[in-house]
Amino acid sequence: MSLEKTEGLVIRQADFSESSRVVTFFTREFGKVAVIAKGAKRLKSSFEVALDLLTTCGIVFIRKSSSALDILTEAKLQQRFKPRSGDLRSLYCGYFVAELLDGLSEEYDPHPHLYDEAQATLTAFAADGPLELGLLRFELIVLREIGQLPNFHECVVCGELAVADLSFDFKVSQGGLVCRECQGEQSYASPDRIQAGSLAVLHCLESETESAWQRLVPSPIQFKEIRSAVTAAISHALGHRPRMLNFLKF
Ligand SMILES: [Zn+2]
Incomplete structure (x- = not known):
């Protein structure tokens, strides 16, 4: 005692x-x-x-x-x-x-x-x-602190860097991005597709720089893709979907 x-x-x-x-x-x-x-x-x-x-x-x-x-x-x-x-x-x-x-x-x-x-x-x-972006940033900080931040920078299978022009899916079960080549044929119209622009916003949100993210203005599609990827990662870590998301309706 x-x-x-x-x-x-x-x-x-x-x-x-x-x-x-x-x-x-x-x-x-x-x-x-x-x-x-x-x-x-x-x-x-x-x-x-x-x-x-x-x-x-x-x-x-x-x-x-x-x-x-x-x-x-x-x-x-x-x-x-x-x-x-x-x-x-x-x-x-x-x-x-x-x-x-x-x-x-x-x-x-x-x-x-x-x-x-x-x-x-x-x-x-x-x-x-900003509420939505501030929350997303905090979720990414939590994931990094507990060692469960997904890899949003390269294909987790082949290591191909996530740069513009390439298509990536976000696969939480695999720990991050998977390029189209590694996904195979079925990824053509994948619901997990995440665009290069959304990834650029994510990279800014997860960076340690204090203020740059506050100037971000993601498009509705980018916001939807980022929210979907982060919710998937958080739900995976928690073992269930966060309850408060039902109230927030992002
Ligand atoms: Zn790959």
């Missing part, structure tokens, strides 16, 4: 008993941590803050050495996620970030870069950052 202190974002919560909740934090130092917040459901709870989804708190918790749940002893509000007023989509985009962090990270597996990117993404969603 040890006493730990860190900063964390609430990514899930569930009732545990009449008065207590299990709250899952994505923390900067420890990765995902699930703690019992005793008395959190009482009107006058022992915590200074309502532990709502996407709230960032400074927390202190007792880390159990056994498989027992850790116990939250202190939570101090640092920041609340405030979606844009009158725009439910910014709220849903925030919830999508929580769903991805919860579904794709492991307990006590820290990813400080991902933590910082999650906070920056939520800040942009609350302000006037």
